[in-house]
Amino acid sequence: MEKKLSKKALIKSFHNWYYGHLTCFSQEHMQTFGYLCAMLPLVEELYKNEDDKAKAMNTYTAFFNTEPQLGTVIVGITAGLEEARAGGQEDVDDETINGLRAGLMGPVAGIGDSLIVGTVIPILLGIAMGMSTGGSPLGAIFYIIVWNLFAYFGMRFLYFKGYNLGAKAVEFLIGTQGEAIRDSVSILGGIVIGAVSATWVSVKTSFTLYNEAGEAYLSLQNKLDEVFPGLLTAIFIVVCWFLMAKKQLSPIKVMLLLVVIAFVGVLIGFFNPGLSY
Amino acid sequence: MEISWLQAILIGLFACLSSMPGMGGTSIGNYTLGRPLIGGLVCGVILGDIATGVLVGCAMQVVYIALVTPGGTVSADVRAVSYIGIPLAMVALNSYGLSPESVEGAALATSFGTMVGTLGTVLFYGTATINLVWQHAGWQAVEKRQYKKLYVVDMVLPWISHILCSFIPTIIMCKLGADVVELIKTTLPMDGIAMKTLFTVGSLLPCVGIAILLKQIVKAAADFVPFLFGFVLAASLGINLVSATVVASMFAIINYKIKMLSAQRVAGAAATIDDDEEDI
Numbered sequence: 001m002e003k004k005l006s007k008k009a010l011i012k013s014f015h016n017w018y019y020g021h022l023t024c025f026s027q028e029h030m031q032t033f034g035y036l037c038a039m040l041p042l043v044e045e046l047y048k049n050e051d052d053k054a055k056a057m058n059t060y061t062a063f064f065n066t067e068p069q070l071g072t073v074i075v076g077i078t079a080g081l082e083e084a085r086a087g088g089q090e091d092v093d094d095e096t097i098n099g100l101r102a103g104l105m106g107p108v109a110g111i112g113d114s115l116i117v118g119t120v121i122p123i124l125l126g127i128a129m130g131m132s133t134g135g136s137p138l139g140a141i142f143y144i145i146v147w148n149l150f151a152y153f154g155m156r157f158l159y160f161k162g163y164n165l166g167a168k169a170v171e172f173l174i175g176t177q178g179e180a181i182r183d184s185v186s187i188l189g190g191i192v193i194g195a196v197s198a199t200w201v202s203v204k205t206s207f208t209l210y211n212e213a214g215e216a217y218l219s220l221q222n223k224l225d226e227v228f229p230g231l232l233t234a235i236f237i238v239v240c241w242f243l244m245a246k247k248q249l250s251p252i253k254v255m256l257l258l259v260v261i262a263f264v265g266v267l268i269g270f271f272n273p274g275l276s277y
Numbered sequence: 278m279e280i281s282w283l284q285a286i287l288i289g290l291f292a293c294l295s296s297m298p299g300m301g302g303t304s305i306g307n308y309t310l311g312r313p314l315i316g317g318l319v320c321g322v323i324l325g326d327i328a329t330g331v332l333v334g335c336a337m338q339v340v341y342i343a344l345v346t347p348g349g350t351v352s353a354d355v356r357a358v359s360y361i362g363i364p365l366a367m368v369a370l371n372s373y374g375l376s377p378e379s380v381e382g383a384a385l386a387t388s389f390g391t392m393v394g395t396l397g398t399v400l401f402y403g404t405a406t407i408n409l410v411w412q413h414a415g416w417q418a419v420e421k422r423q424y425k426k427l428y429v430v431d432m433v434l435p436w437i438s439h440i441l442c443s444f445i446p447t448i449i450m451c452k453l454g455a456d457v458v459e460l461i462k463t464t465l466p467m468d469g470i471a472m473k474t475l476f477t478v479g480s481l482l483p484c485v486g487i488a489i490l491l492k493q494i495v496k497a498a499a500d501f502v503p504f505l506f507g508f509v510l511a512a513s514l515g516i517n518l519v520s521a522t523v524v525a526s527m528f529a530i531i532n533y534k535i536k537m538l539s540a541q542r543v544a545g546a547a548a549t550i551d552d553d554e555e556d557i
Contacts, residue, residue, distance in 0.1 A: 016428075018302065024415070024431045025298030026408040033415055033431045040424055054422050061419060068303050118493035121308060122342045123522065128314055129335050130518025135328030135378065139335075140318035144309055151304035180536035184529040186494045187503045191525035193342075193490055194507020195518055200339045201483040202380060230512035234505070236481060240488035241495065251352045252395060254485050262477035266470055273381055273476035 003046055003087040010079060012041040014159045017075050018152065021068040030065035038075050039082065046086035056082060059094045066105035067112025072155040073169050074104050076162020104170060111173055115182055119189035121147070126196040203233045205265075206272035278371040278455065280324065280364060285451040287323045288360050291316070292447040293439040296356035297401055298408065300439055307355060313337035313390065316359025324367060329377045333366045334359075336383035337390040339483035343490030357397020360447050362390030365454040372458050373467070384479030391482050393450075400442045407438035503528070 021034030036057065043056045066074065078097055085092040124147055132139030161169045172178055209218040224231040243249045243257070265271035280288075291310060293299065299306035309315055317334015321327035337358060344353065366386040367377075375382040411434040418426035465471045495501055503525075510516045510524060 018304070020302070020428075020431045022298050022303050022307075023300060024408050024411055024435050026405045026412055027402075028409060029412055033412060033427065036415075036419070036424075036427050037431045040427060044424075050422060053424070057419065057424060061416075114493045117308075118343050118490060121312075122490055125312065125314060125338060125342055126518055127522050129338060130521075132314065132331050132335055133517075135330075135332045137318050137321070137327055137331055140314050140331060143312070144315060148304060148309060151308070155304070176540040177537070180533050180540065183536055184533040186500075187532050188522075188525045188529035189490075190494050190500065190503030191507035191510070191528065192518070192522050193487060193494070194504040194509075195511040195516070195521035195525075196339070196342065196507075197483075197487045197504075198508045198511035199518060200335070201480075201487060203480055203484065228513075230508060233484070234508060236484040237487050237491070238501070240484045241491045244485075244488055245492045245495070251485055251489055254488070255391065255395070255482060258481045258485065259474070259478050262481055263470070263474045266473040266477055271473070271477040273384065273473055273480075 003083060005042060005045060005079065005083050009041045009045040010160070010163065013038050013075070013079060014072070014156060016041065017068075017072060017159070018155055021071075029063060031068060031071075032061065032064050034068070035060050035064045035075070039078070042079055042082055046082060052086075056085075059097055062098050062101070064101060064105060066109040067116065069116055069151060069155055070112030070158065070173070071105065071108050073158040073162040073173070074101060074108060076159040076164075077104075077166055077169060078162075079159075080163045080166050100167065107174065108170070111182070115185060119185050120150075122196075123189055123192045124150075126192045129196065129200065197233065197237055198230050201233050201237070202230075203236045205232060205270050207270050278324075278368050280368065280451045280454065282448075282452075284323050285448045288320060288364055288451055289444040289447040291319055292356040292360035292443040293436070295359060296354060296404070296439075296443060298404055298435070299356065299443075300436060311355035311359055313341055313355075313359050313363065316355075316363050320360065320363045320367065324364065326367065329367055329370065330363065332377035332382070333363050333370070333386040333390075336377070336386045337362060337366070340387055340391055340486040341394070342486050343493065352398070353391070353394035354397030354399075354401045355394075356443050356447070357400055358390050358394035360443075361397065361450045362393035364451050365393065365458065366390055368454050369458045369461075372455070372462060380480070381476060384476045386479070387482050388475050388479035391479075400446060403442040404435075404438045407441060408435055411435060411438070 017034060017038035020037045021031050024033045025031070039057065039060050043053055047053045047056060078101065081092050081097050081100070085097075124143055128139035128143035130139065131142055158169075161172070205220050205224075207220040208216045211217045221232070228234070240254055243254050244251065249257075262271060294301035294306050295311035295316070297307055299311065301307070301310055310319065314331070314334045317330040317332070317337070318327065319330075321330020324330065341353060341355070341358060344355065366389040369385060369389055370377050370382055373385065375385060377383070377386065411430050414434070415427060415430035418424070418430065491504060495504070507521060507525065510521045511518070516524070
């Protein structure tokens with residue numbers, strides 16, 4: 001007995017996920033309730049019998065957490081699997097569905113965190129900040145429109161890719177083409193972030209040596225900028241990266257370290273914001 | 278600059294919508310309204326000074342440009358950064374008479390925002406903990422097969438968590454803010470060590486934000502080259518961000534084509550080897 005989900009139920013399921021995947025977040029069950037809400041319209045359409053409904057819903061009570069935007073593909077895949085199970089396919093059971101969910105949520109979270117949250121959003125924000133120089137709202141509006149269109153239609157695309165292709169949809173993400181795209185996007189991200197740091201981050205030293213007549217003959221900041229404009233800024237960024245990536249310090253510890261560096265720097269006259277009333 | 282009750286209430290509502298498990302959903306709530314740049318625009322509109330809001334937002338955005346929350350661990354809370362930090366920073370700039378466009382203005386905004394954002398993680402864990410109660414109700418609904426209740430559990434009840442952990446704290450902080458800023462101003466003079474340190478920290482903090490992002494991209498030393506290339510584009514050549522993105526896209530496309538070509542060659546080579554074997 002073949003069963004087919006209606007477009008309406010699929011769209012409702014997608015919207016439930018799009019909005020509700022994290023609204024009821026707790027450390028214990030992160031996206032589990034969002035997942036249950038996404039599956040409910042499908043389960044209600046596929047099963048008429050209360051026992052069958054309960055059996056299907058119980059499948060999705062298992063813990064779930066991933067990068068929710070890219071993770072939409074997993075919800076799409078399970079929509080397809082649930083349809084197959086309702087249609088009487090013997091080889092689809094609780095174990096296949098939950099095995100697949102558990103197996104995919106880790107890798108998808110890894111790719112999603114670094115590709116979407118760690119690269120696409122910063123690139124868009126970088127461009128937006130460029131457009132907002134001088135306090136113009138243009139950049140912020142640009143980000144609101146572009147990001148939300150991208151997120152909504154991207155997630156919708158992933159949902160239906162998952163539903164139509166099943167597990168094959170993930171190959172697109174981790175296959176050769178997916179890898180080439182990710183590699184290229186990370187180059188794009190690297191260059192844009194470089195430009196963002198040079199434009200928006202400014203670490204300057206006030207260290208100056210004076211001769212006997214009281215004239216400045218060595219300004220460290222100018223000397224450093226002659227070597228490489230923005231050298232001090234770049235050094236600080238690389239040091240922070242080194243502490244976090246190689247020394248495994250948490251961001252908060254690095255921030256506290258910077259407070260100490262700033263305090264010592266101010267005391268010895270290396271840093272001086274030069275403020276007065 | 279005084280924040281009125283109505284303004285505080287509006288800002289409080291946005292705080293509920295944004296944040297990590299926010300009521301606006303992830304894409305609209307956390308990744309749009311929660312970003313300091315957007316929070317700056319929203320606070321600017323509500324407080325009647327869009328330019329200052331956006332500039333303060335930009336300054337804080339650099340620190341949180343890559344706020345990744347792997348496995349739900351947060352190092353800063355966006356609702357606190359964007360809807361407590363930004364209004365307070367705007368009040369502070371106004372009170373100190375600093376231009377938000379100046380380096381000092383940005384540094385003050387950054388250190389204020391980061392301080393508030395770090396403390397704000399308490400709000401994040403508070404919300405997540407209260408949500409446990411709703412989830413408990415959710416499990417009972419599943420047991421009793423009252424599935425419709427799941428919608429209430431997932432999308433309605435968490436509002437209560439947010440009224441407690443987003444709405445009320447934001448209103449209190451916005452209303453107290455002006456007094457606190459005034460207190461800091463009188464106890465800590467601008468040319469004293471404490472304020473100088475605060476401003477210096479403000480200019481150093483964005484380095485951490487950028488470095489968090491680099492952690493995602495840089496795996497080996499050679500991966501620093503695109504970053505430095507972009508840095509040179511802006512710092513030495515004076516190219517603006519939009520143009521730099523176009524240049525960057527060009528390199529990304531070239532890289533993509535090369536990767537795809539080499540993948541095809543590997544696939545092609547594998548195919549020829551197969552043919553040879555068949556011949557034998």
